[in-house]
Amino acid sequence: MNRLRDGAIVLGLAGVLLMASADTKDVEAKISYESESIDRATEDGTVGVLRGIGNETLCALAENSMNSGRMRQAYTEAQADWSEEEATETEPVAEAAAVHPELTALQNSNYQLTAEDYDALLRIVEAEASGEDETGRLLVANVVLNRVENEAFPDTVYEVVYQQQAGKAQFSPVGSGKIDRVTVSDETRAAVERALAGEDASGGALYFVNPSLADAGNLQWFRSHLTLVQAYHGHEFYL
Template identity: 40%
Template sequence: MKKRALCALAGLALCVSLTGPAYAAESGVSFEVNGTPLVQEFTSKVENDTTYVSYWPIVQAIYPDATAVWANGQAEVTASGLKLELKPGAKYIVANGRCLYVPTGVKLEDGCVMVPVRTLCTALGAQVVWNGEDGRIAITSGSGPITSGDSFYNQEDLYWLSRIIYAESGNQSLEGKIAVGNVVLNRVASTQFPNTVYDVIFQRNQFTPASNGRIQKTPTAECVIAAKLALEGANTAGNALYFINPSISSSSWFSRNCTYVATIGAHAFFA
């Protein structure tokens, strides 16, 4: 019997069967997977230059053995070598323990869980090619799903990055947490600072939590997620190398000597 995702929460379905492509006309984009057009049971739309798609038809086309259930307020997909979690409203998806950034959030519309097509295909290990001449997105299977988080993340970097994020911005938004992670990683990449996450964090007179012991506190789940997102390349702070909380620290030195980048929550960021 053909495996299907099941209806889930408050009468909302996982969008596994549709009578027609409700958003296809809106998006003006056609899709194919491994050369086969996706026409039935598929929806898409373009929002802020991001093409969103209903995840299930693409998952099933690439992984015919896939199953999906609704649990813990999210779609949970299992296939050979793949575990995928898509939570409506979340600004990331989880694939094999890795967190992939979705700045505009996972959508739930008319019972359909929808995600950016490129983010979904990254999780699936598939390639995406845009053909502007005929408005077609071609998706091609790769050698398998995304590498697991256990293999991809340097565990020492993840350990310390999640802790400095928690110590410096545990009460900030996800974007603010990512931004603190960005500052650390920008320093690692800069010749002005040490070249490891640990050495950047523990460089003398740089991060107060490293000297007062707060760095040792166990981070929240969202701080770990923010660290993973930063390590994946999510960036909310540009090329910033410094941040301060203007309500408790003077920004005059930074204003005179650095380039202002952004203010996110309680922190101002400078390069």
């Protein structure tokens, strides 16, 4: 009986070690099978079986330990690869946002704009209000966006900016080509973002004119046919 008790202790210890392993299902099944055989064996036969189980258990445990080590190494390598891929995927997004700030502006916009619309809006504001402060630039952006919303004008920013009547551009920088030569400033970008976010300081104005630069006949038409909303620095804004 002492041999049976000693064998049972060996079997118990082997079971504890196997349960601590990463994948012990096959070995546990083997122990269960051999344990059933023990119940049907004699005492002398039991000791032999236990010794066999002990040897098989140690071999299986060693092999399982090696497999677990390989699995941990593979998992660690996979994590490193995944982290590297994730960094590779996210870095271009951050770089794109830095190179193309219009991505942020368009996302925060209350208007449906394309990149072409946004570029046209930035350029016309810069060309028309380069000597103004941020509020003066905001007012010009407001007029363009108010036209987009008004049925009397085209439906997109680009079409509004480049609209012509009787072969004449509605905005003088378009006619002169100045719109293509400007370098858009941070102040203009900030003003345009405010306008796209819904800020309208113009009182709904649809027209503006710079009295110091306007043709006398055009200026007279503005003042005779339109309603003055406000004057701000170098521009007058009309409905």
